[in-house]
Amino acid sequence: MAKRQYWLMKSEPDVYSIDDLERDGSTYWDGVRNYQARNLMRDKMRLGDGVLYYHSNATPPGIVGLAKVSKESYPDPTQFDPKNKYYDPKSKEDDPRWYLVDIEYHATFPEMLSLGFLREQESLEGMALLRKGQRLSVQPVSASEWRTVCKLAGVSSKL
DNA sequence: GCCAACGTTGGC
DNA sequence: GCCAACGTTGGC
Numbered sequence: 001m002a003k004r005q006y007w008l009m010k011s012e013p014d015v016y017s018i019d020d021l022e023r024d025g026s027t028y029w030d031g032v033r034n035y036q037a038r039n040l041m042r043d044k045m046r047l048g049d050g051v052l053y054y055h056s057n058a059t060p061p062g063i064v065g066l067a068k069v070s071k072e073s074y075p076d077p078t079q080f081d082p083k084n085k086y087y088d089p090k091s092k093e094d095d096p097r098w099y100l101v102d103i104e105y106h107a108t109f110p111e112m113l114s115l116g117f118l119r120e121q122e123s124l125e126g127m128a129l130l131r132k133g134q135r136l137s138v139q140p141v142s143a144s145e146w147r148t149v150c151k152l153a154g155v156s157s158k159l
Numbered sequence: 160g161c162c163a164a165c166g167t168t169g170g171c
Numbered sequence: 172g173c174c175a176a177c178g179t180t181g182g183c
Contacts, residue, residue: 010181034166034179057181115182133164135180160183167178 004159006141007045008052008063008129009103018053018065018108026070026104029138030078031086033098037138042073042099045138050146050159051103054129055112056137062114063149068159071102109153123148 009029011017021027032038051067075096078086091097118124128139150157
């Protein structure tokens with residue numbers, strides 16, 4: 001059994017918030033059109049991995065809860081749909097360019113951990129999210145960062 | 160709305 | 172393969 005890994009995934013709450021995920025139970029993470037983020041989803045994310053759910057373009061932005069990977073990567077169906085905003089005419093069904101994973105809801109933090117608060121934590125120094133110019137919508141998170149974030153939020157780090 | 164920090168595209 | 176132009180992300 002491979003060791004569990006941890007990730008952070010960004011979503012704009014106006015588009016799909018953690019409340020939407022709680023309501024739906026699980027969702028497929030469509031629309032990622034960045035190769036680095038795609039590679040992480042396609043090649044690295046495994047069933048049962050932990051996900052920090054981050055609200056971007058929010059006031060304030062921050063980590064709002066936990067999810068976990070409920071299905072490993074498969075081609076993002078939206079890339080083949082000409083009516084979809086994520087349609088990619090250069091992607092072929094027999095050679096898909098974009099992949100996604102499914103995630104399922106796990107928990108919502110009693111209070112969100114804002115980006116500003118996270119920046120104040122010495123224990124999170126070096127976290128990818130806090131690095132200057134970091135825009136990846138899917139990022140790796142270390143086991144110790146995961147435990148620290150859960151502790152700060154006052155929730156169990158167990159999934 | 161601004162703009163820094165990227166990433167992608169396409170001419171050469 | 173270089174790099175200018177352009178597009179996007181996302182904090183502020």
